[in-house]
Amino acid sequence: MFNLIIKNFSLYYYNFCALKNINLKIKEKNITAMIGPSGCGKSTLLRSINRINDTIKGVFTKGNINVLGKNIYNTKIDVEALRRNVGMVFQRPNPFPLSIYENISFGLNINNKNSINIKMAVKESLKDVLLWDDVKNKLNRNALNLTLEQQQRLCIARAIIMKPNIILFDEPCSSLDPIATQRIEELILTLKKEYTVIIVTHNMQQAARISCDTAFMLQGKLIEFNKTEKIFTNPMEKETENYITGRFG
Amino acid sequence: MCGMLSVIFVILIFGFLFVESFTFLKNFGIFRFITGKHWFPASNPPSFGILPLIIGSILITFGACIIAIPISIMSALFISEIAPENLRDFLKFLIELMAAIPSVIIGFIGMIILVPFIKKTFNLSTGLTAFSGSIVLAFMSMPTMISISEDAIHSVPWKYKEGAIALGATKWQTIRKVVLKAAMPGIIAAIMLGIGRIIGETMAVMMVTGNASNIPKTIFVPVRTMTATIAAEMGETVRGSMHYRSLFAIGLILFLITFIINLIADLFLRKIRR
Structure with missing residues (x-):
């Protein structure tokens, strides 16, 4: 039922404690939002789940994060395999400066998954993100020629072609206009059927619109974690109430 | 404005070479000039065939590219992606220093150290060969190639690498499939600049290649390049003579060759950008 369990997790950046003793259990096939003011550590926590924080100098961690029952901070873990299982979509769309086809098939190609029909898989994932009709005749064109919304869809397709368990979204709509935002939100809602989705957002309405559970963070601490409607209608903590009613943040 | 000015300069240089060599090309015949196998400008009657010179230039350039391009790309990758920060700064400094060595000094070192070494290792009658020229030119073009490739690799945005890592790519896969x-x-721009330097280089080549105007059958024989011919013979010619004008014609051909190389590179770049 829970495929992601965070236990007593702390993260330090040199001497600065960016995440303080986080405990969180995230349900599978569900959308969980993380909200909080900038600098509260929500992105840092998200980026700990696929260990992409490893690429930043000066970061070290304490505690566990269990993905499908395995502690991913165990030294013996295969980090590349973890990242194939935990996809990520970034704040700004970041397609590679390659063709659309090469972008989508990237994950399968580096894996040498010969058993999979890559062409079919590319088509499937482009269909899943509702991009197939727009790009089916220009798969060999450079992906950077697409609009920002299409680029973000492509990045989502690039992640789901790996059939991950969890997909992390780091403010996926912050560089998009309202209409594109709405359409990407609709897409994320459809992903819930097959994937566990965790989304970081600075946009409280977005969290309220699409998530089932919401975690509110402040200064590196998890203040409250509950059903989204509870958080937005009847928060337990004073700080949560202050934040969602707009007194700070 | 400045762009226009540089175009005007290129046209003026071309025009100057063309005017100086026009009467020669008309009298001797451009086809005979390019495909002639013998360069005997001082004999009677003189023979102005520059095929051996063209082949000499191309052979040396080709050899130098084979040596310099892989080494340069790997060095640039190492400096930009693998070396720790302080080593990186040190290596960059060293490479920029290398670029500043005058070509005649490199030619000198080549003549004193490389030429005898090649003679001994390959058991040749002379170490003044096309191969020596290629090594010396590779050495001269590498600083340019490394330094500009390194800038290009270093300016690849972090978000591309992050995207690849997030899809489970290893460091090496990220470098090979995305960064590169x-x-x-x-x-490619770095390589083209390097080739430009190789094909136009005169002094160092003249000192290590032996300057025999034969059509080379292997890379281990002396050759003569187009540039070395112009440099070596310009001083001995009578101004306005057939020989004098033929050297300008060589310059014109050299100019056309580099122009074509740049044009190909440009078309190629456009193709990958699309």
Whole structure:
């Protein structure tokens, strides 16, 4: 039922404690939002789940994060395999400066998954993100020629072609206009059927619109974690109430 | 404005070479000039065939590219992606220093150290060969190639690498499949600049290649390049003579060759950018 369990997790950046003793259990096939003011550590926590924080100098961690029952901070873990299982979509769309086809098939190609029909898989994932009709005749064109919304869809397709368990979204709509935002939100809602989705957002309405559970963070601490409607209608903590009613943040 | 000015300069240089060599090309015949196998400008009647010179230039350039391009790209990748920060700064400094060595000094070192070494290792009658020229030129072009490729690799945005890592790519896969491809236009520009330097280089080549105007059958025989011919013979000619004008014609051909190389590179760049 829970495929992601965070236990007593702390993260330090040199001497600065960016995440303080986080405990969180995230349900599978569900959308969980993380909200909080900038600098509260929500992105840092998200980026700990696929260990992409490893690429930043000066970061070290304490505690566990269990993905499908395995502690991913165990030294013996295969980090590349973890990242194939935990996809990520970034704040700004970041397609590679390659063709659309090469972008989508990237994950399968580096894996040498010969058993999979890559062409079919590319088509499937482009269909899943509702991009197939727009790009089916220009798969060999450079992906950077697409609009920002299409680029973000492509990045989502690039992640789901790996059939991950969890997909992390780091403010996926912050560089998009309202209409594109709405359409990407609709897409994320459809992903819930097959994937566990965790989304970081600075946009409280977005969290309220699409998530089932919401975690509110402040200064590196998890203040409250509950059903989204509870958080937005009847928060337990004073700080949560202050934040969602707009007194700070 | 400045762009226009540089175009005007190129046209003026071309025009100057063309005017100086026009009467020669008309009298001797451009086809005979390019395909002639013998360069005997001082004999009677003189023979102005520059095929051996063209082949000499191309052979040396080709050899130098084979040596310099892989080493340069790997060095640039090492400096930009693998070396720790302080080593990186040190290596960059060293490479920029290397670029500043005058070509005649490199030619000198080549003549004193490389030429005898090649003679001994390959058991040749002379170490003044096309191969020596290629090594010396590779050495001279590498600083340019490394330094510009390194800039191109270094300016690949972090978000591309992050995207690849997030999809489960290893460091090496990220470098090979994303970084190298994203930096390719810059790397090709670096290679083209390097080739420009190789094909136009005169002094160092003249000192180590032996300057025999034969059509080379292997890379281990003396050759003569187009540039070395112009440099070596310009001082001995009578101004306005057939020989004098033929040297300008060589310059014109050299100019056309580099122009074509740049044009190909440009078309290639456009293709990958699309």
